Amino acid sequence: MLVASSPAFHALLPRSLLIDRVDRSVQNVALTPTAPELPLKTLLQITVIVCLGAAVGGRAAELVSGSIKAVQGSCSVQRGAETMTATQGMHLMEKDVLITGPDGYVAVMMRDGTRLSLSPETKLTIDQFTYDPSANKFALFLDLGRGVMAYVSGKIAHFSPEAVRIQTPVGSIGTRGTRFVVGLGVTGRAQ
């Protein structure tokens, strides 16, 4: 289980297979009858739920930070050592790096409802993403390395504005429920 839950292992699996497998296992456990029965059996069930939850199931939603809503032109996602072509619907994870080409635009929806769009020649890293309202845990740390990003805040900014930070090479941005756009090196650039 330790191996199966490691990020390295997850990275080896196709997204669809991983999520499907993870969610199925949780579903099967969750649908097990939970009416009072023998203490030993109950204990066993709880153990199974806790183990799966911690090792696999609990990570499924945590692993996914958002999804790609639209792509125009050439855009890619760097995940660890791997570079993938960005496609509509692709799930994004913490530490993913979005890179748009000279003709590339990409739109993203984070799991807290934060919405982003990037213009050509942009590099954006999802440094940290935590959205867990039931535990009151929030973090949205983005790093805009170059290019242009438009941003509309979501639930994290609503619940915990100080948990939102956008870093750029010339300064960082803190927000209060807001819509803004950052352009690095934009003067004279026609779009």
Place this chain on the structure above:
Amino acid sequence: MRARNAASSLALMGAMLAAGCHNAAPPAPPPPPMAQNLFVLLPNEDGTTGSIVVTNAGGSQQLTQANTVVAVDRADVAPARPVAMDAGEIQRLFGRTLALIPTPEVRFSLYFNIGGTALTAESLAILPKILEACKERQSTDVSIIGHTDTTGNSDSNYRLGLARAEQTRKMIEDLGVDSSYIFTESHGASDLLVPTKDNVSEPRNRRVEVVVR
């Protein structure tokens, strides 16, 4: 004909020049900043305006007015003071990027009969709308969050909330939504829609929230 056109053009130019010379009207708006890095606060979609704070080693500036911009030269030089930015210039520089911002997420609430995972009749009728929202948005990210009222203990409520979420997942899958797009969780009785004391049967708290992104 041609001569007359030329003459009238000259007359027009003369008039424009004269107007320019004697023009004591308000000064033209300041040109947009020449710096390379621009932080622009925009009005929210509901017409209100939030704020951003731009901070670096040199200092910090807060923007609170819509369509204002702070320019930042370098990480060790304080951000410039906010100035107004022409809406047309914002559109010219960022219009295509702004137009690409996705449609907001949409939320549905489904309600359950007491103690179990059976949806009320009214809530069953909402399921097709969820499917429609998934298709419209081409969503690959649907959250189903199960909730209970405050009857029962927290363990059993956690399980009941999850069972309700899983039951809803099954129904949405049956409508044709890919299972890898759906994420279920339970908040048990920890996130009440209608605050109640312990052990209160409250139909509006027996619900799942479905968020289509």
